[in-house]
Amino acid sequence: MQRLVKSLLMNFVLLCLFLAAALPASAASSEPGIAIGLHPGTVGCPPGTEQPALSALYKNRVVEALTTSQDVYGQQILAKPEGPTYDNVKDFFTPIMYAIAPAAQGGFLTDTGVYYIPFGQPQQLTARGDLALTVADGSQIISNKADNLSTRIFVGAGGQEQFGSCLANLSTPALYKGYLPILQLQYRDHDGIEYQQESLATNLPGTDIVASYVEITADRDKSGHKPANIRFQVCSSCNLHQEGNQLVDEQGRTYLYFSPGATLSNSDLVYNLDAPNNENNSVYIVRPVTPIVNAPAIHVDKGEQKRARVESAAYWENRLSEGRLFQVPESNVMDAQRNLLIQDLQMTWRYSLGNAYEAFYQPESSSTMGVLGRYGFTGVYKRALQDLLPLSKGSTRRNWEIGEKLSHAADYYRLTGDSSLIIENLAAYKAYAVDLATQHAGDPNHLLARQQYSSDVKGLVYGLHQIGTALFGLQNMVSVWRELGETDLADKYAPIADDLRVWFDKAIKQSSTVMPDGSLFTQVMLLDKEEPYDHLPTTVLGSYWNLVAHYGFSAQVYAPESPEAKATLQYLYNHGARLLGLLKVRDGAINDVYETEQAKFLADNDQSDQLVLSLYNQLAHGMTRNTFITGEAASVGPLASKWPLQFGACEIGTSCTPPSFENGWAPNEYYRGMYLSPNTANNGFFLQLLRLMLINEMTNNKGEPQSLQLAFSTPRGWLENGKKIQVHDAPSLFGPISYTITSKIEHNQIMADLDVPSQRPIGNLQLRLRIPAHKQLIGVEVNGCPYTKFNSSTETIDLTGLTGKLIIRADYR
Structure with missing residues (x-):
């Protein structure tokens, strides 16, 4: 499928799509009718469809928010008598709808560009199991990875209109009971026929085989009973045939179960709603994530759909009951809390699911698991820390990893009183201490060895974030060792940690600048020539400073409520760190993955109103509405300014400057995008915020x-x-x-x-x-x-x- 379309060809592509949609069924291809272009939410709409549009006032407000170094709109909300609320922030930006992928991988994660929701039912604490990546517009269900086997869903005359492809005619995707992983949709096709779709994933009866259960009901009363088909494109290249109510390949593997009334046409399953055996206008399918041999017999109907719904709901309600949820008097916050916990219980330490980010990353993986532990899922926390222990991105990135592993092992013990993780892995934790001690002894500046700044910034630095986290982890573990009776280890490494603290503090003082406004800038690249950033998001390094510096601050580089901490807060507020309480980064975006640590820094310095501002704007603008999906970053400004390759402003392999915020808006632009969703760490930010509002433990720089x-x-x-x-x-x-x-x-x-x-x-x-x-x-x-x-x-x-x-x-x- 064509995914990157040059802007000059866009009008031609749209015209072709509209003409294809108008062709009779016999003339149209059996392949998907949607091609990703500049703005995928519009390409499935018939000519003349009224589209949501961005006003000049909206664009000007966004540009001002992106280019002003202070959080001017956040300040306006904070000045209201009631303070921040969901209702008084939700209309500042339009909703997120697109899931962006690297341009070299096609630019989008799905056919229509709309994000997917991973549905599954893991049977072990940190195992992912099979996943049904269910596209939120109802158009597609993908097996396990974004480019894998998928089933596409079509409706309308001849079954040629991909479900949900015209976002203007799609209801806001929603979840059953507001939070359970059961997608509920309403869609109106070109002829005015209205459809309801429910999609979920649970185990086939009596097995541990995960399958999608889909129900689609058509209401043709308002369309004058115009003809319509519901078509499922299961696998065009698999040479499927029908055996009873199953579609099976030549190896005997079952790809689909279906309710009565369908016919098989070129490997597509088609329901003609005018046929006598389809009088109730409802169809049902069951789709195993992985095609299965010796498939059990299943009768697919409304009763089976209900059974699956009940089982899925019961499974996730039971998983939630294993933790300790907070009860607050706001339904959308409660729904977000429950669903984000469900997502992170499914993803655990993985950064994402179903795409290139399905892997471990530090510090994000440990941080996310620490948040889950604070919600009572301590068994998952322990198992995840054990899983993460041997994993590394390499020697030049190990100090940050070591700090996370040491500090979270100590944190798990303090949170639960369970010392087994530390005792059983004592050799590994001791080896980390030896490594840090050896680096400290051999470093010319008595710090730790220079390390790669980040995965994207390759230079070797004395990182505020890396040394701060490593030192915090070492001091945490030394304290716990002493508490557990490992006095020899504590006595050996406590003086080393104390000496590193002395030299670290000296390096920080040499690397700090008092700004003309009285705020304090602290370099991330200690002892190097890193000049203060007047407006952080305007440069690559300034933007990365805003991603990583908070790891040093939350590790108590500056003691809570100290003059240095307060002056650092003023630097954040005055120099572009925040946008409506969210983490502002380059290219007109927010990246709240890395705001978890900033939130802790804010809480420790009693910034209550700022935390409330962050909570409501994360709920409104940092995740998808009603379904609570987050990515690593989300656009705020023009899509082409953030992702010029994916949205046609640049070509792969050519030098190109993304369009400015003022000039980057496309005429039909409305929805926002996010990168490689879903994202556990971004989920963890909201959960961390909610807990900090209710419980904040203040520690010293040893984690005590x-x-x-x-x-x-x-x-x-x-x-x-x-x-x-x-x-x-x-x-x-x-x-x-x-x-x-x-x-x-x-x-x-x-x-x-x-x-x-x-x-x-x-x-x-x-x-x-x-x-x-x-x-x-x-x-x-x-x-x-x-x-x-x-x-x-x-x-x-x-x-x-x-x-x-x-x-x-x-x-x-």
Whole structure:
């Protein structure tokens, strides 16, 4: 299939497609009728279809947001009395719809360019199992990898219109119950016939064979009962034949089961909705992800579809019940929480599924698993850390990996009290310490050996992110070794870590610049000539600084609330690090994969409103609407400015400057794109944000827990009258945490119940009650007694020293 189309040929391509759609069935090819061009969401639409369009005001606003060094629109939202909400941010940008691939691989992951959702049912903690990559517009189901065997779905006159190919006629893709991996769609074809499609994947009855279950129902009442076919293009080159209700190849492998009423035409399965045996206008198929020999007998009908739906829902509800979800009074946040957990339980440590990014990457893989652990999926966390232990991208990238492996092993122990991971892999963790110690001893600047900046930036550097993470990991492990009685190891490596800290701090001071605005710039390339970036996303290295520097900051290069940390925050805010609270990068895009660490830095420095801003904009603009799919990066500006090869502005192998933000918009551009979706680490960012709002453990630079902040950054709307926040038995570095906050603010009262964790001493314990505006905290009772340790201006109650069960009443006026 042609995927990269030069812009000069685009109008011709569109014309050909429209003419092909108008041909009678006998004259049209049995191959897909969609060709990817500049804007794939429009190529399946009949002439004259009204398309959504970007206004001049919208384009100007986007250009301003991309070219201004401060987050001007984020500041406007923060200034609202109610603060950030989903409703007051959701219309800033259009939705994400396209899944972008490298240009050399065709430019898009699917026929229509629309993203896919991986459906499966893994049977082991970190095994992926077979996957049905289900395209969100209902057009295609792909087996395991984006360029593999697929089934395409067509509707309309002669069955020639690929389902969902005209996005203007497609409902926003949605999930069953808002979060379960069961796709639900509505589509209107060229003749006005309306279709409903449901697609899911679960095991065939009595087996562990994963298969897609698809139901399509046509409603022709509004079209005057115009003729229509539903056609499934299963495999044109497989020489399929029919055996009962199965399509089988010459080797006896079953590719498809189907409901009665279909005919086989050139390996395509076709339902004529005018035939007497198709009076109910509903058809059903069951598609094994991998064609199977000796296939079990299955009767495909509405009852079997229902059974599959119930089984799929039960499987994922059961998996979710293994963790500890947070209960917050906002349905779309709850749906996102549940679905992102489902996605990451399926992908685990893999960066993505079904494309070139289905692999491990550090630090992303360990970071994502750490977030899953904090949602109670500690078994997955442990198994993933074991899987990741032997994996490496090579010696010139190992320090970042070592830091992640050491720090997350220590974190797993502190979170669970389970020392087996460290004890059973003691030789490996000791070898990492030996490696770091050897590098430190041999380095001319008493740091660690220079390493490759990143996978894309090849130069060797003293990386703030790499050394900071490695040192944080070593100090974490030394502390845990001492706690576990490995005193010889702790005594040997503690002085080495302390000495590295001294020299690291010296290098940071030599590599920092106070900016004219009073903010602090810290080089990522320590001791090199890296000048401050006035606006980070305008250069390649500035953009990469914004991706990796936060790993150093979250590893406490600067102590929380220190003057240096506060000045660093001002650098981020004043020099282009954020766009509507999301991580702004070059070419008019956001990349929230790497905002997980920034979020921790913000939380540790009490940037509550900024975290709320990030949460709602990630929900609205960092993932797909209703289906919660993320990529590594997502466009905000013109598609051709971000991906000039894929969208026709440049040609592979030629030198080309992408079009400017002002001039890059195509006439029919509307939807945004994301790169190599889905993405576990980007999912983890939202989950990390949500948890930080409710639970933030403050540690020292050895990872030792010091303070516990509860409900420090919740959206103010969550404590409107009658609403409730619940945390039940959530893992933390201090032990399991449970609390409930109930708003009776119309009666000038907030109630909170808290079970103080007791596994480790808590240096400082604080609870914050962020209520809607215009009320003032005037008094507190704890367990029925007046309590004076509260700060009305910060809405914070200091509970330090209290233990057991606390019943708290806060009074307002």
